[in-house]
Each structure stands twice: as structure tokens, then as C-alpha cells.
Amino acid sequence: MCAGISGRKAVPAEAAVRGRPTPESVGTSLKSTIDIDGRREPFRPRAAPRTDWSREFVGATGPQDGSEPVRPRVGHISFLNCVPLLWGLAKSGALSDVDLTEASPDILNTALAEGRLDMGPISVFEFLKHAEDLVALSDIAVGSDGDVQSCLLFSKVPLADLDGARVALGSTSRTSVRLAQLLLAERVGVRPEYHVAPPDLTRMLDDAEAAVVIGDAALRAARHDAARLGLHVHDLGGMWREWTGLPFVFAVFAARKEFLARQPDVVRHVHSCLIEARDLSIQEIDLICEQIAERAEFDAERLKDYYLRGLRFDFGERELAALTEFARRVGGPGEGFPPDVRIDVIPAP
Structure with missing residues (x-):
């Protein structure tokens, strides 16, 4: 208790x-x-x-007297x-x-x-x-x-077609960024060009073939945008589980x-x-x-x-x-x- x-x-x-x-x-x-x-x-x-x-x-460090x-x-x-x-x-x-x-x-x-x-x-x-x-x-x-539902890769094309393509990263979180890069490079076998963008899926895809979105923004994008834009949706948690057998x-x-x-x-x-x-x-x-x-x-x-x-x-x-x-x-x-x-x-x- x-x-x-x-x-x-x-x-x-x-x-x-x-x-x-x-x-x-x-x-x-x-x-x-x-x-x-x-x-x-x-x-x-x-x-x-x-x-x-x-x-x-900045500066919010608690007591300064030890x-x-x-x-x-x-x-x-x-x-x-x-x-x-x-x-x-x-x-x-x-x-x-x-x-x-x-x-x-x-x-x-x-x-x-x-x-x-x-x-x-x-x-x-x-x-x-x-x-x-x-x-x-x-x-x-x-x-x-398995599928986490809030760490997603949205793509206009099949993942195998992303080699050399632009992929927008809607987060500076190194965990989701490195997970996406790892899965695309070692599981799919492609090496896109990455850039960071605000987590607005529609705008991210204006100049990219795919986008990684996490958190609440991913939940919203999967609900509102994916079908409307005709996107492939890949769950990074599920991809990792299928690849390694691990959570x-x-x-x-x-x-x-x-x-x-x-x-x-x-x-x-x-x-x-x-x-x-x-x-x-x-x-x-x-x-x-x-x-x-x-x-x-x-x-x-x-x-x-x-x-x-x-x-x-x-x-x-x-x-x-x-x-x-x-x-x-x-x-x-x-x-x-x-x-x-x-x-x-x-x-x-």
C-alpha cells in the first residue's frame, strides 16, 4: 500500500x-x-x-542551500x-x-x-x-x-519504395526517431532522407513521402487523416515485435x-x-x-x-x-x- x-x-x-x-x-x-x-x-x-x-x-533547480x-x-x-x-x-x-x-x-x-x-x-x-x-x-x-497505436509511420507509398525518399520526423524524441530509422534500415532495407517537422501530418507530407508521428498527434492522425489521405499506416511498436519477438x-x-x-x-x-x-x-x-x-x-x-x-x-x-x-x-x-x-x-x- x-x-x-x-x-x-x-x-x-x-x-x-x-x-x-x-x-x-x-x-x-x-x-x-x-x-x-x-x-x-x-x-x-x-x-x-x-x-x-x-x-x-531554466533555473528551476530547487533549494540552493544544500x-x-x-x-x-x-x-x-x-x-x-x-x-x-x-x-x-x-x-x-x-x-x-x-x-x-x-x-x-x-x-x-x-x-x-x-x-x-x-x-x-x-x-x-x-x-x-x-x-x-x-x-x-x-x-x-x-x-x-505489439501495436502501440501512438508511434506511427504514415506513408504515401509502400515502405520498400522509401529508399532515398524524404521522411518527416514529427518529434525530436530520439527513441522514436532511432526506432523508425532502425526498422527502415535493417528490417525493410531502405535509407530515406530524414528531416524534422512540426507534428501536423498533412503539412509533413507536403514535401515528404512518409512521416513519423508519436503521442496524441499520432492518435489523432490515425483517426482523422490516414484514410482521408489514402496512407499506409505502420505501427512501430508492432513492427519491432514482429522483427524481434520482444516488447x-x-x-x-x-x-x-x-x-x-x-x-x-x-x-x-x-x-x-x-x-x-x-x-x-x-x-x-x-x-x-x-x-x-x-x-x-x-x-x-x-x-x-x-x-x-x-x-x-x-x-x-x-x-x-x-x-x-x-x-x-x-x-x-x-x-x-x-x-x-x-x-x-x-x-x-
Whole structure:
């Protein structure tokens, strides 16, 4: 049981994520509120306002006198894929124990790597680059064991025709970029020319034969644009599974090793809370999906399929084997880590 450090009571069972994407947040976040004890509040810790890293990232480093923060600085991915975890953390009362930073993956990656966060999710490519400073938490991650539904390659032509063609990358996430490049080069046998573009599928394909889109933008593009534009749709998680027989891990939850050394009990507590949040969200996934659907652009059944069939929040032996295999295939000079990079994992509490 995730017992709160602060002694704050758990959020009642009827508490639920509510929110509607704003024009400014489309493709990057789901702005959320939560009903707590009958009051509508922003979905953030009450005692510690959430940092907006998109505007205040530089210099937000916590206490400067050498003392420990009152609560660990923990990241949260502001995509639909992690809303159930946030719901579970809120229901358990664990949000009052952390300073939560909600942001896009690239911002959270940098924050954790530079020590501006103590714990949180990090894309696996960035985790491997900074493996000397980070330790992965077992039994909790963001991945898939087949089609993930939110990491997609859209193409005007068959994949075999992409050799030398332009491919737009709608994300700076090195994990999805390297996964796409790896699959096209080694599984399909083509070497396109890549360039980065904003994650708007129609515009991406104005001057490219194919495009890689991730996260909420991929879910929207698959629903609204693929059939209209007559595109081939390839799920990168499914392609990896067919090729290797392994799941794919897109992000692990990690702690900085120096923070673990100073605060092992805090790390264990947050680790336990994340696992409990995952389990709570699975138990009440119908309720979560119904409430997200009230404010999001996907119906409850579509969301449930995504959460239960597309995503996996496990990190066990198969997931570790998958991470090791990914490192072996993409690691080397110029990547920031060797193929045999050491991956440290701490067991679940």
C-alpha cells in the first residue's frame, strides 16, 4: 500500500481526470482538472504548484542551500498515455507527497538528465545516454507488446519504395526517431532522407513521402487523416515485435543515482506509489476512460482499447531484454552510449 509521507488522506473514489485539449496544447498535452472532495481544482499537487517547464525551465533547480527538497521533484508525461497513472496517483493521495512537473517528454528528459528532477519518466534513448547517472525502477514503464497505436509511420507509398525518399520526423524524441530509422534500415532495407517537422501530418507530407508521428498527434492522425489521405499506416511498436519477438519500451521511470543514495526511502515510496497508481488505473479503467472522453476527442471505448491493448506499463525481464536489444542495435560511436551499456534496475518495493 502506498502510504503517504505527509499523512494526507487519499482522494475519494469518485475523483477523476477531466479536461479538454486547448488549441495551444493540441499535440503536446492534455490540460486536466480533478474533482476533489466536491471541488473542481487544477490537476496538480495542492501544496506545491506544478512547474510550467515550457516557460520556467531554466533555473528551476530547487533549494540552493544544500538541503533536501521537502518533496521529491517528479516528472509526468503530459500525453494521454500517462493520464491513467496521474489518476491513480491522485486517487491514492500520493500527489501531495511530490512536486509534480507535467511536461512533454523532451523537456522531462532534459530535466531528469540535468538533475532538475529527482525521479520520473525518461525516453529510453535518453536513459541509455545517461545510464551512468540513472537507475530504472522495475515493474513500471511505458511500452507495448505489439501495436502501440501512438508511434506511427504514415506513408504515401509502400515502405520498400522509401529508399532515398524524404521522411518527416514529427518529434525530436530520439527513441522514436532511432526506432523508425532502425526498422527502415535493417528490417525493410531502405535509407530515406530524414528531416524534422512540426507534428501536423498533412503539412509533413507536403514535401515528404512518409512521416513519423508519436503521442496524441499520432492518435489523432490515425483517426482523422490516414484514410482521408489514402496512407499506409505502420505501427512501430508492432513492427519491432514482429522483427524481434520482444516488447518495446518507449520510456522507463528512473531515479537519479545520487538522489537514491541520499534518499533511498523516498525513492522506494515513490516507486511503490507509481506501481499502485498503475494497478488502480487498470482496476478502474472504465471510469477513467468515461471521464477522459467527456473532455477529449476520443470516445471511451477507443481510449480503453488504447490503454489495455496498445500500452503496457510493465518493466520485467522481457522488457529489460527488449531495452538491452535496442541498445545493442543502436548503440555505438555518435549515439552517446555503447551497445553493451550497463543498465541498472532497482527491484520493486
